[in-house]
Amino acid sequence: RDLMGANAEWAAKTRALLAERSIAMVNVISAPGSGKTTLLERMIPALAGRLRFAVLEGDLETTRDAERLDALDIPVYQLLTGGSCHLEAKLVHHALLDLPLDDLEVVIVENVGNLVCPAEFDIGEAGKLAILSVTEGEDKPVKYPLLFHEAVAAVITKIDLLPYVPFKLEECRRYLAQTNPAAPVFEVSSLTGAGMDAWLTWFTAFVAAHR
């Protein structure tokens, strides 16, 4: 039985559902602890006046991330895999059906913290966002290429730590460019707010173009 084929069918159903409702969905993927949830905690309040958001929060265990985002006064749905290392299209599709789709413009999916498997499973998104923190090392785009190759944009996070870590920013940008010449690269700090405006401007334009 073709498991990847079955996944692709559910992803297609999801694309049809979102197109029908003019909703843009993004699939946020990174290693554990790169700062996905914290980035959403900054992005959503900054944009909530302009765009109606919901979040599908994927984790193995606990509802901690969903609880953090729930505090932002938007619909949040926690998907618990119990051990599976990535979200699949069928699970995401059914979760979407439980959201107030008539009142939404953007759905953000925070995938399970994992630089490997999530990139292999299309969940019907308009685009994947690759998140990489300066603490992880500049070589991640070449050591875990699929995600960075497929992403529509890359966000380098925690740039407030640059003075204290050996991270080679230019080398990282070079690896990102070689893996994916088309994807823009943003540098942000969720702590200080540095780089946030440029990132929010691009994100808003991407959403508008994909609804």
Place this chain on the structure above:
Amino acid sequence: RDLMGANAEWAAKTRALLAERSIAMVNVISAPGSGKTTLLERMIPALAGRLRFAVLEGDLETTRDAERLDALDIPVYQLLTGGSCHLEAKLVHHALLDLPLDDLEVVIVENVGNLVCPAEFDIGEAGKLAILSVTEGEDKPVKYPLLFHEAVAAVITKIDLLPYVPFKLEECRRYLAQTNPAAPVFEVSSLTGAGMDAWLTWFTAFVAAHR
């Protein structure tokens, strides 16, 4: 066909092989960029006078980590999975057969950077070492519990960054203790050398007890 059963058989073969040669093998597991390779770059020169090491280096792509460890003048074998998110016992067993086993006392396996899947696959190790950096957040032991539950010890890395990150050390230690009361927890910095002596003392004792 029972894939997990087949894996268990190869793990058993590996345990027999290592027991026969009085070799202790440890399986180092963590998220991408937690500092596994850098920790080995500090540990191995510090102990190479006392113990004969080899490393099996697991990655999806590139030989970067193997090249870094090769510079330490020990046998290093790079395992490339090409996309698979964890090392399996059969692959590790065949790699071991290519090492100079008669001249070794310790084999360190650096698993694929992934907090989820590697912990599910016994590769015949004497114990798993869970690595977690202060930049990833204190909640990782409860959000990705299997690894921390099964580890014989946990090493909290990059403690030189503590002044600059929101990491709650005591909360992290509490989660580690609740997930695994028996496993000792070490705090180290590969950059400054802080905590390294205590960690090396424990590691040396663990190896001696499992050869």
